[in-house]
Amino acid sequence: MIQYSEYLGYVAAILTTIAFIPQVILVYKTKDTRSISLPMFILFCAGLLCWALYGILLFKIPIITANVVTLSLSGYILYMKLIEKKRLSRKQ
């Protein structure tokens, strides 16, 4: 039962990590982040940073890896959102 749940944990971690790849591709192609929430990505990136530090404190490589990868992907989306916000505020 433990082994089965371990596999499920890995599947879960892989899915919630790779989920951000299509969002990164969409933002990269369209440069459109209008319907993406800035506070969401600020909170999410802060949370992922805490998860990565948590993994470092516990010396758990899967926690560190999954969160550093997701943080890189989410960080790119946050960066693009901030660029758009800056561009829109200049226009006004």
Next chain:
Amino acid sequence: MIQYSEYLGYVAAILTTIAFIPQVILVYKTKDTRSISLPMFILFCAGLLCWALYGILLFKIPIITANVVTLSLSGYILYMKLIEKKRLSRKQ
């Protein structure tokens, strides 16, 4: 050290869960999901479902709670994205 990391884990879980609240509010107010990726939310919701099942198998209430809450919020965004996709395909 263990206690400190436990707190960090809770902070991380809270941040990555509440992060979806501003996104839900934005989608609810604007009904705009154009720059949100459909494959992202399909993969993310599937991953959260696996995390919740993982929590159930391990009898870990914090894992179940965090993932069921995030799944509800992400599920709403996915539902709104699907509605928009249906509406747009009807227009064409």
